Amino acid sequence: MPTGIIGWLLIGLVAGALGKLIMPGKDPGGIIVTILLGIAGALLAKYLTPMMGLTIADSTWQAYAAATAGAVILLVVYRLVMAKRA
Numbered sequence: 001m002p003t004g005i006i007g008w009l010l011i012g013l014v015a016g017a018l019g020k021l022i023m024p025g026k027d028p029g030g031i032i033v034t035i036l037l038g039i040a041g042a043l044l045a046k047y048l049t050p051m052m053g054l055t056i057a058d059s060t061w062q063a064y065a066a067a068t069a070g071a072v073i074l075l076v077v078y079r080l081v082m083a084k085r086a
Contacts, residue, residue: 008039009039011038011039012036013034013035014067015039015041015067015070015071016037016039018064018068019037020037022068023072025079027079037071038067038071041070041073041074044074045067045070
């Protein structure tokens with residue numbers, strides 16, 4: 001996973017944007033929420049991948065793919081929660 005503020009912002013932006021591209025829909029937020037979604041996805045991936053027996057090398061396409069998968073998981077959870085509230 002990335003190191004430093006710029007690394008986290010970059011992976012957050014890319015992973016959040018790809019996550020929203022993969023799962024289009026009416027989700028709240030602009031660029032800040034997209035970056036936060038990507039960062040949260042990266043953190044989720046950081047903790048889930050060792051449980052699945054995978055290793056992610058820093059600053060590679062694997063880190064971006066894992067962060068994007070984490071962002072998609074968070075979007076799915078968000079939509080499930082919001083669907084039950086409506």
